[in-house]
Amino acid sequence: MVAKAVWRPDIKELARIEGQKRPVESGHRLCAGCGAGIIIRQIAMAARKPLVWINATGCVEVATTIFPYTSWNIPWAHNAFENAAAVGSGVEAARKKLARVNRFDVDPDVELDYDVIVLGGDGGTYDIGLQAISGAFERRHKIMYVLYDNEAYMNTGIQRSGGTPFGARTTTTPVGKVIKGKPLFKKPIMDIMVAHGIPYAATVSPAYWNDALVKFRKGFEAEGPAFIHAFSTCPLGWGSAPEDTVKIMKLAVETCVFPLYEVVDGEYRLTGPSVSIAKNPDRKKPVEEYLKLQGRFRHMFKPENKWMIEKFQEWVDRQWETLLKRAGY
Amino acid sequence: MVVQKSVSQTMMALNGDEAVAWAVKQSNVDVVAAYPITPQTIIVERISEFVHNGEVDMEFIRVESEHSALSASWGAALAGARAFTATAANGLALMWEILYITASTRTPVVMAVVNRALSAPINIHNDHSDSMGARDSGWIQIYSEDAQEAYDNTIMAFRIAEEAMLPVMITLDGFTISHTLQNVSVLPDEVVSNFVGIRKIPRIKLPHIYGEKEIPLMLNPKYPISFGPLDLFDYYFEHKVQQNEAMKASVPIIEKVHREFAEISGRSYEPVHMIPYKTEDADVVLLGLSSTMSVVRKVVDELRSEGKRVGAIRLRVFRPFPADMIRKELSKISTVGILDRSLSFGAEGGPVFMEVRSALYSSSSKPTVYDYVYGLGGRDLPPKLIKKAFNELLEAREEPEKPVIKYLGVRE
Structure with a gap:
């Protein structure tokens, strides 16, 4: 079940809470134009309670800490790559037990009323961490798992993951003489998570901040596990200009490469610009507009590789059609 | 006990x-x-x-x-x-x-x-x-x-x-x-x-963030702490050395808890890290771990009734390894057999053997140490094989032999 009362912040409200709820201070080492930094701030702005933040190994972990420094203003823990959801399970279970017996009621230095957020990248979610997430969701831990999907192992230097899209150049799917980029498509991670019957799942493009904030808040309010698939531009790994980050985040939605929707107790609902595209199909932009801003797809624009763009477009169309049917269009 | x-x-x-x-x-x-x-x-x-x-x-x-x-x-x-x-x-x-x-x-x-x-x-x-x-x-x-x-x-x-x-x-x-x-x-x-x-949650000071306040060492929104940060060549080494120091510092804690437990339960495992059995005047001893040692003690009794001066040591705390105690306990023993229920492939012996022999290297009286690897995959170690090991050790005491590693109860 997802709570009915929906929090819809306006820009003034946002300006007010932004300064109060900054989870990560400036001075972190995320790249210019990195989508993850925006996602982190949006999660914190949408928080209804204090947060305990569990982080999988990855760019965010590496770029926000290096002993003796930390960028985090909130309780934060990193254990390993594949187990963030399991760690989150343990934290949530402990919180539940300790709160139930009023363990720290006499200790003014401890706060037990918090939400558990688990953040992982695409490697930690599509690939190595999938089992732990599946287990945590099956067990119905009240955690919100956020996937920041930059579509490759960026922290180790741009290797392909199960989240890397078709055609993309990575260091393990190079553009060779025979095989050009990744020959396979992205794993349907939302379908996998929704199949667990969790109360709330949604896609988020941080460019649409109001849509994002509402979804993060709904995730926190869900009575059970929530999964948010957040689109995260990576200028370094994608060969895009840092100043194009938000533009790419928008184009991903406008081309239906990354449609915006939520699944509430199994019911699909389109949100944001994806609604108007569903109603007016001619607003759907061709994938070239999204692809051409990114060096990782550059080879696909050579005349002999045009088939790759067509294949990419076909995949996007098919995914979109499926989603439209599920959302009742 | x-x-x-x-x-x-x-x-x-x-x-x-x-x-x-x-x-x-x-x-x-x-x-x-x-x-x-x-x-x-x-x-x-x-x-x-x-x-x-x-x-x-x-x-x-x-x-x-x-x-x-x-x-x-x-x-x-x-x-x-x-x-x-x-x-x-x-x-x-x-x-x-x-x-x-x-x-x-x-x-x-x-x-x-x-x-x-x-x-x-x-x-x-x-x-x-x-x-x-x-x-x-x-x-x-x-x-x-x-x-x-x-x-x-x-x-x-x-x-x-x-x-x-x-x-x-x-x-x-x-x-x-x-x-x-x-x-x-x-x-x-x-x-x-x-x-x-x-x-009880330990309290720590993080002066650069919380001044003199002693804060609970836990995930806690009141006093946020970052656990598990990246830690490179600047500090990793020091942290590892500190971790090793913590292991050493646990020795008196382990002893204290055992003493206090003996008070409530009446069960004492003195001297905690290892328990010697009839080693005072022993010519040879077998040292090993866990359930096997109850059988070994029985065999010690039998051999003692035959006039053979044999003893046993059951190691309880393997980490932190009680090297000082082992050196002291084995200082008057000329020949020691180790019962190892695992192998370290490619090493000169099993893990217990390597630890014990290494501890004895700095001992003034270096006993000869043999390794008996036994019981892998649940293979039984009947008393007659333990007897065989004791008798071999007694013979080796007269005339040291090679190899130092033997398998007890394996088919040739």
């Missing part, structure tokens, strides 16, 4: 796994995260029954793997809970990565390892290849001889872990102990509860 009179205890017929489950039930554990694996399963089954019958108030997370079992235990402990897990063999191997992380972050998780042979070939029976493989992971390791000791060690482990701020692994032999009924003296609930208390 020396038994003295103490509070009235209930004698229960329990196998080793059940004894561990009872100890967990009585020890104010907040969170258990575990995955079933033979021969550990009875532990998770009994705990499940306690939880489902409302006999204990804990969160039991039935995780989807051992990797997640330890990961969830870590998260629970960091969030302020007393956390327990249990596993065996391949399960412990799957936890490998998190074993190190748990120890290196000084997180006081307690784990029962029901010793079982590692695959391949797959085998469910007892040897020590699982926990010996984890000997360098930074966990305190205490080996139990029987179900009673598994019960006692589990209770003590929570105190030791939390005071030393290190994870503790207690072991019991698969099937031999885990599945064998034994009379176990179970302490009254309130006595155990008072002994272990509710988990």
Whole structure:
């Protein structure tokens, strides 16, 4: 079940809470134009309670800490790559037990009323961490798992993951003489998570901040596990200009490469610009507009590789059609 | 074990796994995260029954793997809970990565390892290849001889872990102990509860953030701390040395907890780290771990009745390794046999052999040390083979022989 009362912040409200709820201070080492930094701030702005933040190994972990420094203003823990959801399970279970017996009621230095957020990248979610997430969701831990999907192992230097899209150049799917980029498509991670019957799942493009904030808040309010698939531009790994980050985040939605929707107790609902595209199909932009801003797809624009763009477009169309049917269009 | 009179205890017929489950039930554990694996399963089954019958108030997370079992235990402990897990063999191997992380972050998780042979070939029976493989992971390791000791060690482990701020692994032999009924003296609930208390959260100072305030070392929105940051060549080395110091500093804690436990239970495991048997005037001794040693002591008695001066040493605490005690205890012994229930492939002997012989290198009187590898994959070690080992050692005392590594009970 997802709570009915929906929090819809306006820009003034946002300006007010932004300064109060900054989870990560400036001075972190995320790249210019990195989508993850925006996602982190949006999660914190949408928080209804204090947060305990569990982080999988990855760019965010590496770029926000290096002993003796930390960028985090909130309780934060990193254990390993594949187990963030399991760690989150343990934290949530402990919180539940300790709160139930009023363990720290006499200790003014401890706060037990918090939400558990688990953040992982695409490697930690599509690939190595999938089992732990599946287990945590099956067990119905009240955690919100956020996937920041930059579509490759960026922290180790741009290797392909199960989240890397078709055609993309990575260091393990190079553009060779025979095989050009990744020959396979992205794993349907939302379908996998929704199949667990969790109360709330949604896609988020941080460019649409109001849509994002509402979804993060709904995730926190869900009575059970929530999964948010957040689109995260990576200028370094994608060969895009840092100043194009938000533009790419928008184009991903406008081309239906990354449609915006939520699944509430199994019911699909389109949100944001994806609604108007569903109603007016001619607003759907061709994938070239999204692809051409990114060096990782550059080879696909050579005349002999045009088939790759067509294949990419076909995949996007098919995914979109499926989603439209599920959302009742 | 020396038994003295103490509070009235209930004698229960329990196998080793059940004894561990009872100890967990009585020890104010907040969170258990575990995955079933033979021969550990009875532990998770009994705990499940306690939880489902409302006999204990804990969160039991039935995780989807051992990797997640330890990961969830870590998260629970960091969030302020007393956390327990249990596993065996391949399960412990799957936890490998998190074993190190748990120890290196000084997180006081307690784990029962029901010793079982590692695959391949797959085998469910007892040897020590699982926990010996984890000997360098930074966990305190205490080996139990029987179900009673598994019960006692589990209770003590929570105190030791939390005071030393290190994870503790207690072991019991698969099937031999885990599945064998034994009379176990179970302490009254309130006595155990008072002994272990509710988990106390250590307080630390982080002057650059919180000034002189002593803050709780846990995940806590009131006083946020970052756990598990990136740590490169600037500090990693110092942290590892500190971790090793913490292991050394746990020695008096382990002794103190054993003394206090003896007071409430009447059961003393003096001198804690290892227990010598008839070694004072012994010409040769066999040194080993766990359940095998009860048979070895029986053989010692038999050989003593034949006039042979033999003795035994049961090592209980393998980490931190009691090198000083071993040197002292073996200083008057000319010939020592080590019973190793695991192999270190390509090394000169099994893990216990390597540790003991290394400890003796700096001893002024260097005994000759032989390694007897035995019991792999649950192979029985009958008294006649122990006798054979003693007799060989007695002969070798007259005339040292090679090789130093022998296999007891293997077909040629």
